[in-house]
Amino acid sequence: GAVVSQHPSRVICKSGTSVKIECRSLDFQATTMFWYRQFPKQSLMLMATSNEGSKATYEQGVEKDKFLINHASLTLSTLTVTSAHPEDSSFYICSVPSRGTSGGSGTQYFGPGTRLLVL
Amino acid sequence: RKEVEQDPGPFNVPEGATVAFNCTYSNSASQSFFWYRQDCRKEPKLLMSVYSSGNEDGRFTAQLNRASQYISLLIRDSKLSDSATYLCVVNSGGSNYKLTFGKGTLLTVNP
Numbered sequence: 740g741a742v743v744s745q746h747p748s749r750v751i752c753k754s755g756t757s758v759k760i761e762c763r764s765l766d767f768q769a770t771t772m773f774w775y776r777q778f779p780k781q782s783l784m785l786m787a788t789s790n791e792g793s794k795a796t797y798e799q800g801v802e803k804d805k806f807l808i809n810h811a812s813l814t815l816s817t818l819t820v821t822s823a824h825p826e827d828s829s830f831y832i833c834s835v836p837s838r839g840t841s842g843g844s845g846t847q848y849f850g851p852g853t854r855l856l857v858l
Numbered sequence: 859r860k861e862v863e864q865d866p867g868p869f870n871v872p873e874g875a876t877v878a879f880n881c882t883y884s885n886s887a888s889q890s891f892f893w894y895r896q897d898c899r900k901e902p903k904l905l906m907s908v909y910s911s912g913n914e915d916g917r918f919t920a921q922l923n924r925a926s927q928y929i930s931l932l933i934r935d936s937k938l939s940d941s942a943t944y945l946c947v948v949n950s951g952g953s954n955y956k957l958t959f960g961k962g963t964l965l966t967v968n969p
Contacts, residue, residue, distance in 0.1 A: 773957075782862075782959040783902065783945075832901050834957075846892070847957060849901035 742766045743835050745850035753858055758820045760853045762789075762833030768813035769835045773847065774806075777830040789816040789833075823857045830854050861885060864946050864960035872968050875936050879963045881929040881946030890949035891922055893931045895942045896962060902945055905931075936967045 744763045752758055762772055772789040787808055788796040795808035807819040820827055831853045837846040864881045871877050883891075891908040906913065908920040908929055919932040929946055946960035 780961070782961045783957075784959075785956055788956075830899075846904060846907070849903070852901045854899075 742848040743833065743850040745833055745853050747853060748851060749854045749856075751856045751858065752823060754824050755822055758823055758855060760818045760820070760831055760833075760855075762816045762818070762835075762850050764814045764835045767835075769816075770813065771836055772810065772816040773834045773836075774808065774816070774818050775832045775834065777832065777852075783832065786818075789818075791816075820855065823855070825857045828855055828857045861958045862946055862948050862960040864944075864963050866961055866963060868964040868966060870966045870968060871936055873936060873938060875967070876932065876934045877936055877965060878933075879931045879944055879946070879965075881931075881960055883927050883929070883946075883948045883958075885948065885950050885958075886927060888927075888948045888950050891929050892947040892949070892957075893918075893920060893929075894945040894947050894959075896945055897942050902947075902959075905944070933965075936965075938967050938969060941965055941967045 742765055744765055746761045750758050770791045774786045775783040776786050777783045785798050786801045786806060789808045789810040791810040791813055797803045805821055807821060810816045833850045834847040862883050869877055893905040894902040895905045896902040906915050906918055906920055908922045910922050912921045917934045921930045933940055943962040943964050945962045948958045950956050950958060
């Protein structure tokens with residue numbers, strides 16, 4: 740069965756609205772979760788590392804005020820795209836490191852992704 | 859130079875063919891290496907880890923050459939269900955164990 744869930748799977752919204760995406764670790768607690776973005780025919784790009792109990796760590800070029808991350812519990816991280824614009828349309832995927840690590844082995848379980856379309 | 863580079867393909871092969879994918883990485887400090895598979899409009903799924911000694915999982919064989927910073931994946935006796943994008947993934951280690959993905963190589967296996 741699924742190890743990581745994401746909700747919603749698909750969002751279509753108007754420009755200027757905020758969109759919240761949830762990522763849940765179903766099988767085990769995760770102090771760290773990762774958020775990625777994938778544009779068509781491009782690589783997955785790490786946006787940020789979500790840390791339970793502390794601030795998220797953002798990758799270079801990712802605006803922390805635009806992409807708000809809240810690691811509310813050991814099984815839930817949320818990504819809010821604030822004031823979304825058409826260029827934010829993308830496939831957003833979260834991942835959870837394999838159990839017992841913070842990603843050290845490199846093996847990560849990916850959520851099914853959220854497809855965002857901003858009109 | 860990109861951190862992880864792959865031949866984007868596409869590769870179109872008949873069923874039963876053997877196909878090989880190559881990947882190079884730029885960070886010599888990289889510690890772990892993987893091949894993930896991504897189906898159209900789906901999330902990536904781990905296919906196999908890649909070890910220095912080379913490793914095999916059924917029809918799939920992965921090789922790593924640290925000196926050349928080169929990774930390969932060989933698929934033998936390809937099946938229709940092997941059609942997907944194959945992602946070369948490198949874990950650079952460090953404090954956050956960041957995964958860096960290649961753009962992927964698209965494989966289509968034809969009947």
